[in-house]
Amino acid sequence: MSSNLYDFSTLTSSIHAALSGMMSSGWVVFTELVLIGLLFLLFYALLGLFLVYLERKVCAIIQNRVGPNRVGKWGLLQTIADLIKLLLKELIPIRKADPILFNLAPFIVILASFMAMAALPFAKGLQAVDFNIGVFYVMAVSSLGVVGILLAGWSSNSKYSLIGAIRSGAQIVSYELSVGLSILAIVVFSGTMQLSGIVESQADGWWLFKGHIPALIAFVIFLIASTAEINRGPFDLAEAESELTAGFHTEYSGIKFAFFFLAEYINMFIVAAIGATIFLGGWMPFHIGNWEGFNHIMNYIPSMVWFFLKTFFIVYLIMWFKWTFPRLRIDQLLTLEWKYLLPISLVNIVFIAFIVLMGWHF
Amino acid sequence: MSEEIIKDVIVGENEDYIINMGPQHPSTHGVLRLEVCLKGETVKYLIPHIGYIHRGIEKMCEADTYQQLIHLTDRMDYLSAHMNNEAVCLCVEDALQVEIPERVKYIRTILDELNRIASHQLWWCAFGMDLGALTSFFYGLRDREHILDIFEESFGSRLLHSFVMPGGLMHDVHPNFQKRTKEFIKYFRKKLPEYDQLLTGNIIFQNRAKGIGYMSRETAIGYGVTGPSGRGSNFACDVRKIAPYGAYDKVQFNEILGTGGDTFARYQVRMAEMWESMNIIEQLIDNIPEGDYTAKMKPIIKLPAGEYFRRVETARGELAVYVVSDGNKSPYRMKFRTPNFSNLFVLNTLASGHKIADLIAISGSLDLVIPDIDR
Numbered sequence: 001m002s003s004n005l006y007d008f009s010t011l012t013s014s015i016h017a018a019l020s021g022m023m024s025s026g027w028v029v030f031t032e033l034v035l036i037g038l039l040f041l042l043f044y045a046l047l048g049l050f051l052v053y054l055e056r057k058v059c060a061i062i063q064n065r066v067g068p069n070r071v072g073k074w075g076l077l078q079t080i081a082d083l084i085k086l087l088l089k090e091l092i093p094i095r096k097a098d099p100i101l102f103n104l105a106p107f108i109v110i111l112a113s114f115m116a117m118a119a120l121p122f123a124k125g126l127q128a129v130d131f132n133i134g135v136f137y138v139m140a141v142s143s144l145g146v147v148g149i150l151l152a153g154w155s156s157n158s159k160y161s162l163i164g165a166i167r168s169g170a171q172i173v174s175y176e177l178s179v180g181l182s183i184l185a186i187v188v189f190s191g192t193m194q195l196s197g198i199v200e201s202q203a204d205g206w207w208l209f210k211g212h213i214p215a216l217i218a219f220v221i222f223l224i225a226s227t228a229e230i231n232r233g234p235f236d237l238a239e240a241e242s243e244l245t246a247g248f249h250t251e252y253s254g255i256k257f258a259f260f261f262l263a264e265y266i267n268m269f270i271v272a273a274i275g276a277t278i279f280l281g282g283w284m285p286f287h288i289g290n291w292e293g294f295n296h297i298m299n300y301i302p303s304m305v306w307f308f309l310k311t312f313f314i315v316y317l318i319m320w321f322k323w324t325f326p327r328l329r330i331d332q333l334l335t336l337e338w339k340y341l342l343p344i345s346l347v348n349i350v351f352i353a354f355i356v357l358m359g360w361h362f
Numbered sequence: 363m364s365e366e367i368i369k370d371v372i373v374g375e376n377e378d379y380i381i382n383m384g385p386q387h388p389s390t391h392g393v394l395r396l397e398v399c400l401k402g403e404t405v406k407y408l409i410p411h412i413g414y415i416h417r418g419i420e421k422m423c424e425a426d427t428y429q430q431l432i433h434l435t436d437r438m439d440y441l442s443a444h445m446n447n448e449a450v451c452l453c454v455e456d457a458l459q460v461e462i463p464e465r466v467k468y469i470r471t472i473l474d475e476l477n478r479i480a481s482h483q484l485w486w487c488a489f490g491m492d493l494g495a496l497t498s499f500f501y502g503l504r505d506r507e508h509i510l511d512i513f514e515e516s517f518g519s520r521l522l523h524s525f526v527m528p529g530g531l532m533h534d535v536h537p538n539f540q541k542r543t544k545e546f547i548k549y550f551r552k553k554l555p556e557y558d559q560l561l562t563g564n565i566i567f568q569n570r571a572k573g574i575g576y577m578s579r580e581t582a583i584g585y586g587v588t589g590p591s592g593r594g595s596n597f598a599c600d601v602r603k604i605a606p607y608g609a610y611d612k613v614q615f616n617e618i619l620g621t622g623g624d625t626f627a628r629y630q631v632r633m634a635e636m637w638e639s640m641n642i643i644e645q646l647i648d649n650i651p652e653g654d655y656t657a658k659m660k661p662i663i664k665l666p667a668g669e670y671f672r673r674v675e676t677a678r679g680e681l682a683v684y685v686v687s688d689g690n691k692s693p694y695r696m697k698f699r700t701p702n703f704s705n706l707f708v709l710n711t712l713a714s715g716h717k718i719a720d721l722i723a724i725s726g727s728l729d730l731v732i733p734d735i736d737r
Contacts, residue, residue, distance in 0.1 A: 063497050065500060159381045163403070233494060236494070240494070240719070242493070324560070325495065325564065326493040326567045327493060327566075327719070328566055329719045330719065332570075
């Protein structure tokens with residue numbers, strides 16, 4: 001990156017300076033935490049609403065339909081109306097359900113997605129927490145969600161829920177490995193686990209292009225495995241509405257159901273964002289070799305736009321999967337992971353290590 | 363019932379995981395309850411419980427005249443409403459020995475086949491949904507709408523037509539009927555390959571369907587599984603071939619037989635039947651003879667005392683009507699042998715040992731319509 005155009009760190013550091021002038025350092029940290037928390041809450045809610053709207057429009061296009069078009073212009077207010085409906089719905093208490101775990105489960109699920117979001121680099125200089133083990137943190141936190149799903153299935157006192165939860169447990173534990181290994185492939189390339197560092201390492205080209213075929217394989221495996229990890233079709237066995245009615249959240253109603261629903265969409269955004277950050281260069285603009293003029297024009301597009309363009313490209317891919325493919329069976333799902341994806345990614349990572357050792361990558 | 367089921371259910375020494383699928387469940391296609399015994403994800407056995415939509419149609423028939431009870435038969439297999447009507451009408455016409463105008467026979471046969479295509483389209487929609495391919499539903503319904511529009515124009519109703527009456531038809535078809543049917547055939551010949559592109563060739567779909575729910579020819583005959591489900595197991599049971607009625611003896615068509623006996627074979631038989639139905643319609647649609655739309659019938663039909671039996675091929679298999687008359691204007695006893703009843707009870711044999719997801723796929727491939735089972 002040549003210019004410091006649209007660098008958010010200037011904005012954030014000026015805010016920090018202004019706050020430091022007003023109060024002691026302890027209060028500055030506190031105020032900043034509250035501000036960031038509020039911003040994330042707002043972003044989270046808006047993103048959830050938008051993703052649900054987007055999914056309904058995308059699936060409508062795939063299915064020869066129009067999609068929501070009555071509430072507001074182009075149906076834009078449809079999801080808000082749905083949200084109000086969900087807020088007003090009765091929370092049905094389940095007899096013989098474990099009340100503590102039953103009420104806790106949606107919060108764990110939503111907490112996991114919330115925490116993962118903190119480490120995402122949204123734009124140049126716009127990242128809440130920049131861990132030096134960012135990749136590791138995101139993976140660890142995002143797999144916390146399965147605890148919530150298992151709790152929901154167990155505490156609902158419903159047989160369908162339990163089957164759904166157990167399926168989900170088996171699925172996420174398996175596919176976590178492939179997601180990890182495919183991300184590790186790029187960690188080997190870039191030599192850092194810091195998400196901002198990985199983005200910086202792609203200033204002269206995205207890893208998808210720089211990493212030869214192994215990076216492409218890792219990207220495909222990442223797409224498949226992360227779709228499975230967030231329980232979306234064709235891997236939506238935990239919900240499998242034609243088999244288990246709604247799987248682990250069968251017994252939930254009202255806002256608690258909305259939490260699961262929201263977390264599913266936010267998780268989709270998070271894996272898409274990680275995919276975009278790691279394979280497609282995050283907020284880095286698209287550059288072609290020595291085309292100075294072209295690269296210069298690309299630099300003028302704000303980094304945030306690049307990030308969201310790439311992320312929503314992957315979000316669209318994941319939605320496309322869901323609306324075209326039939327669902328896998330549980331044994332086929334596990335076979336796919338343990339017999340195909342895992343061995344391929346293991347061999348792939350050895351291959352990548354060899355490439356890096358010989359210095360064959362760009 | 364096997365020893366195991368007796369021990370589990372009747373004696374109550376059951377330690378297995380039993381779930382109730384239905385009566386309200388997205389993929390039982392109606393109010394069917396399956397008591398499924400699971401071992402992990404694997405189905406050990408299942409017991410179908412029926413009767414949630416029992417309306418006593420057979421008994422109600424005993425209080426109605428023959429023109430009236432036609433309207434009850436619509437409500438059995440609502441997706442083959444036309445064939446159900448025709449079965450009763452054929453029975454009555456046999457008993458009275460009336461000669462049916464050729465025009466009526468042609469129109470009835472065309473409507474049979476249109477109804478069969480519409481039914482198979484809806485089956486395809488629902489089968490895709492059962493396997494989790496949600497888009498197939500909208501593709502199928504899009505094309506089915508064209509057939510329902512043709513029906514609506516001619517009969518005034520889209521699903522339960524009651525268009526066939528003893529002796530002929532309720533009234534003549536709409537003047538547009540021929541033109542619109544030909545347009546539909548032309549349209550659907552282009553659209554049917556889309557079905558294959560979307561679902562049939564998909565590797566996930568093939569893995570889900572191939573080798574699942576194998577039914578041997580002996581099993582099919584033993585349980586009386588007819589229609590496309592039976593023909594998927596190489597059981598030649600097409601009533602249109604065995605005992606032609608209507609204009610089926612005047613057209614050239616093949617009885618589609620599958621050899622696999624699995625879910626995929628049953629799927630392929632139905633897909634091929636849609637092509638074959640279009641062939642039949644094309645042979646007939648230009649040659650509908652002129653004439654009356656009904657034979658001359660008395661306003662009150664009284665069947666001579668005796669027993670009468672006729673069968674037709676509905677979209678799901680062999681529907682047989684058995685009428686006992688004591689000479690009055692309503693039947694003394696009426697019995698329907700409905701295809702879905704037999705097709706349902708083979709489910710335990712097919713699904714035992716498979717996963718839950720396969721159970722859904724298998725019951726989808728049998729194409730059950732629950733009101734037809736309960737009657």
